[in-house]
Amino acid sequence: MTTRWPASTFSEFGDDDAVITELRSLTTTKFLSEVGWSDEFKVVLFPKYHPVLGGKECVVTTCTILMHNKRIGLCQSCTVRWRKAGEPDLEAFAVIERPPSRSMAYVLCVVPGCARPQHSKTHRICASHHYLRTKTLKVPLDDFLARPDLKPLASHGTCAVAACTRDRHSSVSPYCPNHLMLWRTVRGDRQTHERSGHAKTVEATFRTRTPAIPVGYEISLRGLPDRVVAEL
Numbered sequence: 001m002t003t004r005w006p007a008s009t010f011s012e013f014g015d016d017d018a019v020i021t022e023l024r025s026l027t028t029t030k031f032l033s034e035v036g037w038s039d040e041f042k043v044v045l046f047p048k049y050h051p052v053l054g055g056k057e058c059v060v061t062t063c064t065i066l067m068h069n070k071r072i073g074l075c076q077s078c079t080v081r082w083r084k085a086g087e088p089d090l091e092a093f094a095v096i097e098r099p100p101s102r103s104m105a106y107v108l109c110v111v112p113g114c115a116r117p118q119h120s121k122t123h124r125i126c127a128s129h130h131y132l133r134t135k136t137l138k139v140p141l142d143d144f145l146a147r148p149d150l151k152p153l154a155s156h157g158t159c160a161v162a163a164c165t166r167d168r169h170s171s172v173s174p175y176c177p178n179h180l181m182l183w184r185t186v187r188g189d190r191q192t193h194e195r196s197g198h199a200k201t202v203e204a205t206f207r208t209r210t211p212a213i214p215v216g217y218e219i220s221l222r223g224l225p226d227r228v229v230a231e232l
């Protein structure tokens with residue numbers, strides 16, 4: 001943790017370090033692993049199928065996020081969309097396709113037989129097929145997918161995060177799409193990161209200590225004081 005609040009902020013409740021140590025001693029490694037916790041990256045991933053931490057999915061048929069608002073049955077972002085749409089009938093709303101989001105889902109390219117992950121949910125095809133469609137052929141997605149000469153592509157190999165089982169996003173990225181996104185957040189500005197003098201160590205730590213991406217619901221605890229994180 002880099003952000004520390006002044007000691008006086010919590011002094012009436014006892015010494016921060018002692019409380020953190022005590023709370024961490026009560027937290028099992030199994031639990032930390034189930035929620036994908038790492039002290040470096042401070043993101044909790046509530047696993048969808050966990051008997052206690054998991055939950056029901058949002059009722060929107062194309063949404064895989066956990067339900068946030070149980071009364072209406074929607075995840076947080078679908079709730080916002082539903083309100084913006086004037087709170088229409090939920091059954092009708094649930095069958096409208098959800099716009100792409102920063103989802104935890106891992107979906108393969110829709111070109112039949114292609115083993116590479118989708119470049120993004122908007123594009124629905126892998127980065128290589130996306131490049132072919134937009135830069136070489138310059139055709140709409142439907143026309144591209146209807147081409148008889150489309151060839152499926154082999155995987156670029158697995159993500160460089162040791163715990164991850166997903167495939168690399170592209171030939172130039174050592175990470176799967178989700179870890180690439182996480183790495184960009186952790187790294188921050190590339191030039192600042194590369195000038196830091198610790199770039200290699202930071203990336204090596206990222207690769208060895210970052211958990212796999214469980215399917216579920218992600219909450220970032222970054223920026224909170226250590227003691228608040230331990231209490232949560």
Ligand SMILES: [Zn+2]
Pocket residue numbers: 058059060063064065074075076077078079098
């Ligand atoms: Zn949803």
Ligand SMILES: [Zn+2]
Pocket residue numbers: 109110111114115116125126127128129153
């Ligand atoms: Zn593809």
Ligand SMILES: [Zn+2]
Pocket residue numbers: 159160161164165166175176177178179180
């Ligand atoms: Zn990965």
